[in-house]
Amino acid sequence: MNNSLISPWKVSATLGLSSIAGFVLGQLIGNRKQSATRILKMIRDDFKKEGPVIGSWIDSQADPYQRYAVKADVYHGGVTRLEDSIPVNYQFIADARTGSLIELKREN
Template identity: 30%
Template sequence: MTKGAKLIAALGIGFLGGLFVQRSLNHLPLSPERALSKVKASAKQVLTIDGAWIFLQKEPWSNGKLAYEVYKGGLTEKTGDEVVHYDFIVDAQTGTLLSLEAQVAD
């Protein structure tokens, strides 16, 4: 095998290895911090976010027949003198916001 052929073979193997690693990493769940970042980015389109938090442990959750591994957390929005708290549920795999509900103060 010539040096050029060896170089091309090494580049091809390196490319395929990188592609395999990338695809493997895409199947890992998001960190809680990354999931919270995605929630905040989605919610900023409709809310003025003042604060945010997230539980660090994933848990099972279902919406009808669809089952997910999720993170739960909350957002706060301050408008004037009023503070509104929202609970959210986010898919731990994709960061998709599955639920966002305002909590009514008693």
């Protein structure tokens, strides 16, 4: 048998342990709010992939949000970036725990 091959049971065991560890870690820190600064950085970084960002803001206090049956704590903020050399403003609502955008509106 070739020692350079990884046996299937090791792969299965590694994936299983990784899944369990990820689940436990998610339960431990998944209910914590991220800082507004960190979420703004994540959103700015995503916007920078599409063009230069020239300004941004975020409320530091999370607010309760509900749309239909979905409830979350959210941060409100905005980003201004250049599109064809014209500043364009975006307003967003981001989940305070995951940083995921819940709502994004183009202002201009």
